[in-house]
Amino acid sequence: MQKNCIYLDNNATTKVDPEVVEAMLPYLTDYYGNPSSMHSFGGQVKKAVNKAHEQVAALLGADASEIIFTSGGTEGDNAAIRAALLAQPDKRHIITTQVEHPAVLSLCKQLENQGYSVTYLSVNHEGQLDLNELEAALTGNTALVSIMYANNETGVVFPIEQIGLRVKESGALFHVDAVQAVGKIPMNMKTSTIDMLTMSGHKIHAPKGIGALYVRRGVRFRPMLIGGGQQRGRRAGTENVPGVVALGKAAELELLHLEEATTRERKLRDRLEQTIIATIPDCQVNGHPTQRLPNTTNIGFKYIEGEAILLHLNKYGICASSGSACSSGSLEPSHVLRAMGLPYTILHGSIRFSLCRYTTDAEINAVLAVMPGIIEHLRALSPFKNDEASWLQQRDGEMGRWGDGEKNKSLVAN
Numbered sequence: 001m002q003k004n005c006i007y008l009d010n011n012a013t014t015k016v017d018p019e020v021v022e023a024m025l026p027y028l029t030d031y032y033g034n035p036s037s038m039h040s041f042g043g044q045v046k047k048a049v050n051k052a053h054e055q056v057a058a059l060l061g062a063d064a065s066e067i068i069f070t071s072g073g074t075e076g077d078n079a080a081i082r083a084a085l086l087a088q089p090d091k092r093h094i095i096t097t098q099v100e101h102p103a104v105l106s107l108c109k110q111l112e113n114q115g116y117s118v119t120y121l122s123v124n125h126e127g128q129l130d131l132n133e134l135e136a137a138l139t140g141n142t143a144l145v146s147i148m149y150a151n152n153e154t155g156v157v158f159p160i161e162q163i164g165l166r167v168k169e170s171g172a173l174f175h176v177d178a179v180q181a182v183g184k185i186p187m188n189m190k191t192s193t194i195d196m197l198t199m200s201g202h203k204i205h206a207p208k209g210i211g212a213l214y215v216r217r218g219v220r221f222r223p224m225l226i227g228g229g230q231q232r233g234r235r236a237g238t239e240n241v242p243g244v245v246a247l248g249k250a251a252e253l254e255l256l257h258l259e260e261a262t263t264r265e266r267k268l269r270d271r272l273e274q275t276i277i278a279t280i281p282d283c284q285v286n287g288h289p290t291q292r293l294p295n296t297t298n299i300g301f302k303y304i305e306g307e308a309i310l311l312h313l314n315k316y317g318i319c320a321s322s323g324s325a326c327s328s329g330s331l332e333p334s335h336v337l338r339a340m341g342l343p344y345t346i347l348h349g350s351i352r353f354s355l356c357r358y359t360t361d362a363e364i365n366a367v368l369a370v371m372p373g374i375i376e377h378l379r380a381l382s383p384f385k386n387d388e389a390s391w392l393q394q395r396d397g398e399m400g401r402w403g404d405g406e407k408n409k410s411l412v413a414n
């Protein structure tokens with residue numbers, strides 16, 4: 001099994017911080033009590049869960065009582081959207097965007113089949129929303145506006161508080177999928193317009209399968225998981241205590257490192273991006289140049305396939321991902337890049353590098369050392385490198401020939 005690599009796929013998932021492992025381990029070995037038990041063996045575990053509430057709340061600028069532990073981002077998004085609808089049964093309209101994660105988009109599609117109407121806001125070629133379009137869509141029938149803080153593929157950051165002010169005027173609830181933003185953008189729920197916010201542990205150096213949903217005090221919340229009375233009836237099921245402790249520690253470390261880590265990551269990201277753009281012809285950055293996460297760059301290379309670039313990077317032990325992964329069952333490229341209206345060749349030739357606080361100068365140098373050669377090699381193989389029309393024709397032919405296995409291949413949805 002490959003253990004060491006140059007890991008530039010942190011928007012997909014992150015390495016668990018050794019301090020996080022250390023914090024959670026005792027809750028897998030010695031402290032295995034149930035936090036809801038009456039005895040003090042369980043009671044000491046309950047104390048650890050309470051501490052994690054405080055640690056996560058501190059990262060979000062929230063109160064500990066406003067944090068519900070979940071199994072991750074997908075559950076948080078589902079629970080928030082369902083809670084908002086259950087709490088307002090008379091309202092049947094939802095507003096979201098065309099570029100959300102499938103955890104929101106697929107649920108909204110399903111809700112459309114159940115009689116809800118959904119508005120999917122568009123984005124411009126830099127991935128930004130038009131707030132006039134949002135204002136025009138809001139009505140008294142709008143139960144919920146669910147908009148991501150930052151996009152996982154491009155890193156584009158939405159003006160969440162400006163959006164929230166408009167949502168509040170309409171009387172709708174405001175849910176924010178902040179899975180990619182938490183730990184990269186300072187949060188303060190005390191001064192925010194956000195009613196509910198989703199975060200996920202494995203994007204902030206905690207393990208997979210743990211996350212949290214912030215629910216503002218006073219917001220009517222209807223649980224999605226029904227059962228025991230854990231988490232004050234808001235999420236039934238015995239807490240994943242080691243995961244909860246890990247999330248708490250990870251949140252504490254994110255808060256501690258946020259400023260210095262994001263400054264470092266931005267510098268490394270900018271150097272990576274600017275050098276690639278300066279040294280490789282026919283490529284472009286996808287997304288707004290500044291309204292973007294500090295750790296993410298999505299770059300489109302004309303006339304070649306993103307997947308081919310990834311395979312070559314992989315040979316050098318470099319992990320990145322495709323911004324244009326075929327969604328399962330279709331040959332459609334990334335719904336995010338498509339919503340941005342990017343040219344066909346860019347849609348197919350885009351890759352994403354996402355950094356974290358462990359990324360080093362030497363790793364960026366290693367990527368920069370191989371990228372020009374990889375692109376040159378792939379373009380040399382492409383007979384159509386300066387002939388977009390023939391390239392498209394060839395692609396159409398290939399799509400028809402591909403079998404189902406190839407069609408179902410998916411490289412990124414996170």
Ligand SMILES: Cc1ncc(COP(=O)(O)O)c(C=O)c1O
Pocket residue numbers: 011012071072073074075077101103148150151152177179180200201202209211413414
């Ligand atoms: C923006 C966004 N929302 C939701 C999710 C889902 O999170 P999880 O993998 O914890 O279910 C992800 C991660 O893939 C994401 O990037």
Ligand code: FES
Pocket residue numbers: 305306307324325326331332333334347348
């Ligand atoms: S992204 Fe290349 S075929 Fe779908």
